[in-house]
Amino acid sequence: MSGGPGLNDLFPPIDKDAIALISSDVDEIVSLARRGDNLPLAAGLITAWWGLLLSVTNLYQALAQVHIFPGPIPISLIQVPLGYLGTFLLIRVGQKRRHILAWRSQVISATWLFSGIVIMLFMIGVIIDGKIGDVVANTFLALIFALNFGAMAASRLTKWLIYPAAGWITVAVMTFLLRGPPEVLSLIFGLGSLAFMFAPGIILRVHEKRLAA
Secondary structure (H helix, E strand, C coil): CCCCCCHHHHCCCCCHHHHHHHHHHHHHHHHHHHHHHHCCCCCHHHHHHHHHHHHHHHHHHHHHHCCCCCCCCCHHHHHHHHHHHHHHHHHHHHCCCHHHHCHHHHHHHHHHHHHHHHHHHHHHHHHHHCCCCHHHHHHHHHHHHHHHHHHHHHHHCCHHHHHHHHHHHHHHHHHHHHCCCHHHHHHHHHHHHHHHHHHHHHHHHHHHHHHHC
């Protein structure tokens, strides 16, 4: 059997300096990945703000629809301007924090930004058209929220965020299947906003403050 080139002939020799350089590069990559995983989302307050706004307005609407409170109120006309005004103010505050520059935070912030644009256009269409009922509107919003929380869970490796995503899917299914009276739909969406958006936002905010300390 003729002798061919051995493994040592196929690959260039690696000395101690090359090994040290490779090790340094690997350490830097791991450090970047860990910073991306560990740095806070910088969106805890925004998530909590929308959860609070959606829960308060929908629960008020539910009580107004059974004539406990005055109303009903033009819920979309209240949620859209107040929601985006609060988001704008919170983003301005968050820009002063360096941890908002984490790449995973940027990805997730972009996800919420574009979905927010879709929601805003949809809500404007609901207001203008006036024919889209609460069932379709609430189901659409719940599914958007489910997708966003699912993306957050996958992108940040924060597994517990999959539970708010599953909660919003449950809200969407209940809304679509029950097709109950308006006050029931408002109650479901209000409680869902409280449990699956406001509460996770507060938890994210606490996590953010711990990591920023």
